[in-house]
Amino acid sequence: MLLQKGNIGKGIAQPVQRRGVPSALRHAPLANKVATPAVAPQGLLRPILSERGSPALLKRQRALDVVLRAAETEQEAENAGTVVPGDGWESFPPPPYEPSEQVLDLWQQADAVCFDVDRTVTTDASVGLLAKFMGIEDEAQSLTEQANRGEINLTKAFEDRLAKLNFTPTDIDRFLEEHPAHTRLVPGVENLIAALKARGVEVFLISGGFREMALPIASHLKIPAKNVFCNTMSWQLDDHGEPVRLQGLDMTRAAESHFKSRAIERIRRKYPYNNIxxxxxxxxDLEAMQGSPDGADAFICFGGVMQRPAVASQADWFVRSYDELMAKLKRYKVTMVGSGAWACTAVRMVAQSTAEAAQLPGSVFEKEVTMWVHEEKHSGRNLIEYINENHENPIYLPGIDLGENVKATSDLIEAVRGADALIFCAPHQFMHGICKQLAAARVVGRGVKAISLTKGMRVRAEGPQLISQMVSRILGIDCSVLMGANIAGDIAKEELSEAVIAYANRESGSLWQQLFQRPYFAINLLADVPGAEMCGTLKNIVAVGAGIGDGLGVGPNSKASILRQGLSEMRKFCKFISPSVRDDTFFESCGVADLIASSYGGRNRRVAEAWAQKRIAGDDQVTFEKLEKEMLNGQKLQGVLTSDEVQEILHARGWELEFPLFTTINRIIHGEVPPTMILRYRVACSMPSMPPARRVVNDYY
Structure with missing residues (x-):
């Protein structure tokens, strides 16, 4: 029999496109004929003969021939569990010690990674170690040799070894006590799996060993039991229903040599994974890729415990240490789009997290964080140069060190180019233009994750558009949001604060949580993007109303009434626009907490208070725009603009009287009713408009 074989990226493949994976990665090319023996282990031969002529035949034939070629060479090493540095290598092409560009892309973009257990996750073979523990090592080895000579099939050999073991649940407990999971792990595998999980990659264990012995390994590695595919022990029960002795093996989950590719098929049916x-x-393990069109997308041969030349030469990548895989993991480049007080506070937290992560193996993020800064001058100097030299934004966050790993640039396109994680924190009225500019430059790549810290919305004829929706639609990427009671100056001083990260994709939420969570800044995850974002947007309107009340000098009862009505209208508006918004969202940091913080300490409240005081004092010429320039040092006042945007929606849909506080606040802003009407908002929402030049003081106070 002759075998044509080769690795991904060599030779010519028959293209088969699936799930967006390059066709070259679905079917290995054909090259390098290798002669093989004529005797086949029955367990491998049966499935091939039964499927002769199927599309999977060639792949399985290759796997079979590899087994036959190497069985005799490696049998002794298989039994001993030792590394074979030279035996048999001369008969095979050299293995791929470095991944091709396509294989590296698959590794870095993997949705799931499946690990064999014996001699891959653990330094031993569970059955062999158990046989040694039970004192039947020689008999078990004899059965293995018979299977490899083709005298019995693999399943029968496994069942015969099981019968000779004849152990009880007590024996299993004693074995696990003497061989705890952490003592059996291959060096580096625990860190690698943790790094994969930190990136949102799902991890599975697929083994021909016992599930009962694999579960402690999975538990130690924080892999859920549902992600473990193994043989299951069947126990003889006593009269009380308690297991007393091993009766057999349930082979429904793992049968014969091709079960791993079928396990991956089941995984694909259950989860929408592109790359496994x-x-x-x-x-x-090799057959997990070759045994089915829906098997693994790539096979990485691990030779840190056992080296098998025939398997390694067929792999897409051969590694001898998990450090090699760790070094090739994707690291996210982070870019902040924005440079105001909140953006600088946020980038400071992010820079702290990336600097700490850079000291750990398998860091998820690159240490350097890029920040796009609008070109300005400070004391005659370029602001960007000042930030890069002094690590401080003296205009918007003076006296606060941003971190040495923050790099400022005025070039939006270059700031975003190559970024994997985009943080948007620019005034909401500029976000549409920013997104359009990025889309035109085509610098936002596939798989980039985004999060919006911007509070606001865009009003369109077809209805309101939240910033996260705008980012997702224009740039075609997933966009989470971070919202909460976040007064920038307090967080910059590392006072206790919290926020929620609302996500559409749980893995994205977890990634952002790693980046933003600090000892002084707690993050809760929330599966309600529209609810969290609308809360963060609408509370600015209520904060303006609270500021007007403060400018009038009202007491706590009146202010509490304004806040309560404001929260009620926030909830109603959210439900009107997006009925799926969750009620518990309003009790998170993005809801009532943000409302309280903004209504007592935010810039919208502060400017509205000054505006009301001046209007009551007789200054008819004062405007919010003028006070914004005088009081905010270049920052933008979001509450007034948001009020106009929301009022446009209320007017278009005939909802003004449904939202009396929102309507009254907007009428006060535009001089249609006096500031004192904030205390009579149920009446003011339907009053005739007052000419803007007329000033009424205490008419209804």
Whole structure:
């Protein structure tokens, strides 16, 4: 029998496109004929003969021939569990010690990674170690040799070894006590799996061993039991229903040598994964890719415990240490779009997190954080140069060190180019233009994750558009939001604060949580993007109303009434616009907490208070725009603009009287009713408009 074989990226493949994966990665090319023995282990031969002529035949034939070629060479090493540095290598092409560009992309973009257990996750083979523990090591080895000579099939060999073990639940407990999970792990595998999970990559264990022995390994590695595919022990029960002795093996989940590719098929049916990687040391791991069109997308051969030349030469990547895989993990480049007080406070937290992560193996993020800064001057100097030299924004966040790993630039396109994680924190009235500019430059790549810290919305004829929706639609990427009671100056001083990250994709939310969570800044995850974002937007209107009340000098009862009505209208508006918004969202930091913080300490409240005081004092010429320039040092007042945007929606849909406080606040802003009417908002929302030049003091006070 002759076998044509080769690795991904060599030769010519028959293209088959699936799930967006390059066709070259779905079917290995054909090259390098290798002669093989004529005797086949029955367990491998049966599935091939039964599917002769199927599309999977060639792949399985290759796997079979590899097994036959290497069985005799490696049998002794298989039994001993030792590394074979030279045996058999001369008969095979050299393995791929470096991944091709396509394989590296698959590794870095993997949705799931499946690990074999024996000699891949653990330094031993569970069955062999258990046989040694039970004192039948020689008999178990004899059965393995018979299977490899083709005298019995693999399943029968496994069941016969099981019968000779003849252990009880007590024996299993004693074995696990003497061989705890952490003592059996291959060096580096725990860190690698933790790094994968930190990136949102799902991890599975697929093994021909016992599930009962794999579960403690999975538990130690924080892999859920549902992600473990193994053989299951069947126990004889006593009269009380308690297991007393092993009766057999349930082979429904793992049958014969091709079960790993079928396990991956089941995983694909359950989860919408594009890229699945198989990591293992043996032939069944190789077959996980070759045994089915819906098997693994790439196979990484791990040779840190057992080196099998025939398997390694067929792999897409051969590694001898998990440090090699760790070094090739994707690291997210982070860019902040914005440079105001809140953007600088946020980038400071992010820079702290990336600097700390850079000291750990398998860091998720690159240390340097890029910040796009609008070109300005400070004391005659370019603001960007000042930030890069002094690590401080003297205009918007003076006296606060942003971090040495923050790099400022005025070039929006270059700031975003190559970024994997985009943080948007620019005034909401500029966000549409920013997104359009980025889309035209085509610098936002596939798979980029975004999060918006911007509070506001865009009003369109077809209805309101939240900033996260704008980012997702224009740039075609996933966009989470961070909202909460976040007064920038307090957080910059590291006072206790909190926020929510609302997500559409749980993995994205977890990634952003790693980036923003600090000892002084707690993050809760919330599966309600529209609810969180609208809360963060609408509370600015209520904060303006609270500021007007403060300018009038009202007491706590009146202010509490304004806040209560404001929260009620926030909830009603959210439900009108997006009925799926959750009620518990309003009790999170993005809801009532943000409302309270903004209504007592935010810039919208502060400017509205000054405006009301001046109007009551007789200054008819004072405007919010003028006070914004005088009081905010270049920052933008969001509450007034948001009030106009929301009022446009209320007017278009005939909802003004449904939202009396929102309507009254907007009428006060535009001089249609006096500031004192904030205390009579149920009447003011339907009053005739007052000429803007007329000033009424205490008419209804």
């Amino acid at each position: 990687i198989m990591v293992g040391d043996g032939f069944s």
